[in-house]
Amino acid sequence: MATMVVIVGLSLLVLIFLLSSVARLYRKAGPHEALVVYGARGTRIVKGRGTVIWPMFETYRELSLQLMSFDVAPQQDLYTKQGVAVTVEAVAQIKVKSDPESIQTAAEQFLTKPPAEREGLIRLVMEGHLRGIIGQLSVEQIVKEPEMVGDRMRSTCAEDMSKMGLEVVSFTIKEVRDKNEYITNMGRPDVARIKRDADVAAAEAERDTAIKRAEAQRAAAVARAQADQERVLAETVSLAKQAEAQRDLEIKKAQYQESVKRQQAQADKAYDIQANVMQQQVVAEQVKVQQVEKEQQIKVQEAEILRHEKELISTVLKQAEIERQRIEALATAEKQRRTLEAEGQAAATRAQGEAEAEIILKKGEAEAKAMNVKAEAYQEWNQAAVVDKLLTSLPDVVQALASPLSNVDRITVVSTGGDTAGLNKVTGDLTKMAAQIPALFETLSGMKMEDLLGRVKNIGDGGKSNGKGQNIETEG
Numbered sequence: 028m029a030t031m032v033v034i035v036g037l038s039l040l041v042l043i044f045l046l047s048s049v050a051r052l053y054r055k056a057g058p059h060e061a062l063v064v065y066g067a068r069g070t071r072i073v074k075g076r077g078t079v080i081w082p083m084f085e086t087y088r089e090l091s092l093q094l095m096s097f098d099v100a101p102q103q104d105l106y107t108k109q110g111v112a113v114t115v116e117a118v119a120q121i122k123v124k125s126d127p128e129s130i131q132t133a134a135e136q137f138l139t140k141p142p143a144e145r146e147g148l149i150r151l152v153m154e155g156h157l158r159g160i161i162g163q164l165s166v167e168q169i170v171k172e173p174e175m176v177g178d179r180m181r182s183t184c185a186e187d188m189s190k191m192g193l194e195v196v197s198f199t200i201k202e203v204r205d206k207n208e209y210i211t212n213m214g215r216p217d218v219a220r221i222k223r224d225a226d227v228a229a230a231e232a233e234r235d236t237a238i239k240r241a242e243a244q245r246a247a248a249v250a251r252a253q254a255d256q257e258r259v260l261a262e263t264v265s266l267a268k269q270a271e272a273q274r275d276l277e278i279k280k281a282q283y284q285e286s287v288k289r290q291q292a293q294a295d296k297a298y299d300i301q302a303n304v305m306q307q308q309v310v311a312e313q314v315k316v317q318q319v320e321k322e323q324q325i326k327v328q329e330a331e332i333l334r335h336e337k338e339l340i341s342t343v344l345k346q347a348e349i350e351r352q353r354i355e356a357l358a359t360a361e362k363q364r365r366t367l368e369a370e371g372q373a374a375a376t377r378a379q380g381e382a383e384a385e386i387i388l389k390k391g392e393a394e395a396k397a398m399n400v401k402a403e404a405y406q407e408w409n410q411a412a413v414v415d416k417l418l419t420s421l422p423d424v425v426q427a428l429a430s431p432l433s434n435v436d437r438i439t440v441v442s443t444g445g446d447t448a449g450l451n452k453v454t455g456d457l458t459k460m461a462a463q464i465p466a467l468f469e470t471l472s473g474m475k476m477e478d479l480l481g482r483v484k485n486i487g488d489g490g491k492s493n494g495k496g497q498n499i500e501t502e503g
Contacts (some may be wrong), residue, residue: 054087061090061123063134072127072134090134094122094196097146101154105161105208107169116168117180119153121188122194125426133192136474149193156183165210189387318445331431332460338427369394424464 055077057061062073066085071078073087080087099119104112123133137145160179161169180198188195203210235427469475 052081053077054080056089059091059093061092061130061134062087063090063131063138068133072130074130088134090130090138092123092125092130094120095146095149096109096120097150098201099153099157099198101152105158106162107161107166109165111166111167111205111207111209113161113169113210115157115201116201117157117177118199118201119149119180121149121193122195122196122197123192124189129189129194131192131194136191149191151409152187153180153198155185155186156180159183166203166205166213167205169200170210170213170413176200328431335427335430340494362422365394453454 054062054073056073056075060074062078064071064073064078064080064085064087066081068085074092097119098116100114101115105113105115123130137148140148157180162184165177176196177200177364181195184195184198312496
């Protein structure tokens with residue numbers, strides 16, 4: 028176990044040593060510099076990335092790609108095209124180009140030189156080109172067109188700088204001086220001319236001002252006089268128009284008052300007429316309302332009568348029909364009961380002997396015959412009972428039809444003429460309803476009223492009518 032721990036520890040130490048060794052061998056180039064690596068694998072440029080440098084086989088040098096700014100100020104005087112000696116101070120911005128070929132060219136020429144020596148070489152080249160350009164220009168061009176001088180410097184130096192792997196980013200002239208005050212006197216004619224032009228312009232301006240002032244005063248006086256005349260005329264016209272407007276206003280007021288009075292009279296007359304018309308309409312509507320109320324009361328009475336009529340049908344006649352059906356059912360049940368009892372007695376006596384069976388059979392037949400006769404009697408009695416019930420209920424039906432009138436507190440009758448108008452209409456309707464009662468009984472019984480009355484007489488005589496005025500005797 029201890030051996031395993033030792034082995035693991037040694038392995039970690041070896042791994043850490045190897046990583047640190049590789050880290051020391053790995054070199055990175057930032058965006059502002061380039062690594063010039065040379066050795067067994069030749070010369071290569073590393074820019075913006077990293078590479079491994081193998082000791083004893085390769086080495087590297089750093090080359091800055093940053094902008095270099097320095098003054099270009101020749102110590103000797105520079106002579107212009109006019110032969111005027113001037114002193115020119117300028118500022119140049121130069122840097123190494125970013126392509127690998129330019130970096131390698133700059134490395135060949137400046138890599139082992141210190142920055143001061145490198146800038147001195149570049150400054151000598153720039154001063155030489157500046158001397159040649161100043162000799163081709165006049166003092167006026169140098170002073171008034173410094174941008175043109177900078178453009179010429181960049182274009183002239185571009186080829187020489189490119190041969191050194193450099194480029195001129197900008198060239199700016201800071202100051203131009205001379206010992207003979209040429210530049211100072213150069214502006215004096217212009218200053219004198221400008222001063223003279225200014226004095227003349229001032230005099231002319233004063234003259235024009237005086238003339239304009241006089242003309243303005245004269246025009247103001249004329250305008251003031253015209254304004255006074257126009258004011259007086261305007262006041263006169265205004266007073267006249269005011270008088271005319273006042274007159275027109277009085278006329279319009281009179282016309283308006285006349286129109287108002289006439290319309291007021293018409294409105295009063297129309298109001299009276301409309302009031303009379305409305306009064307007539309109100310009276311007519313009241314009459315219509317009373318008629319509608321009377322019609323509704325009559326409809327209510329008719330509905331109440333119809334309801335009582337239906338109530339009588341459902342209570343009196345229906346109860347009679349139910350009573351008849353009940354009696355028939357009792358008779359049928361009694362007959363069946365007797366029949367069953369006879370059959371039971373016959374079955375019981377059959378066990379005792381054939382002799383008694385014959386006797387019981389005869390007795391059962393006699394009782395069955397008696398029951399049949401009794402059932403027929405029940406049926407006949409039921410029909411008679413129904414006729415009797417119907418006849419005795421006639422006063423109740425008539426009273427039920429007339430009972431709604433007892434609930435009416437007051438009846439207002441509007442008579443329009445005729446025999447069926449007014450109170451006669453109410454009593455006539457009651458008479459018609461009472462006359463329909465026999466027809467109602469005929470519908471329920473299936474027989475005419477005359478036959479029902481004749482039926483009642485036949486029942487009292489103990490006979491049975493066949494519907495043709497003949498009596499049929501009933502057995503038992």
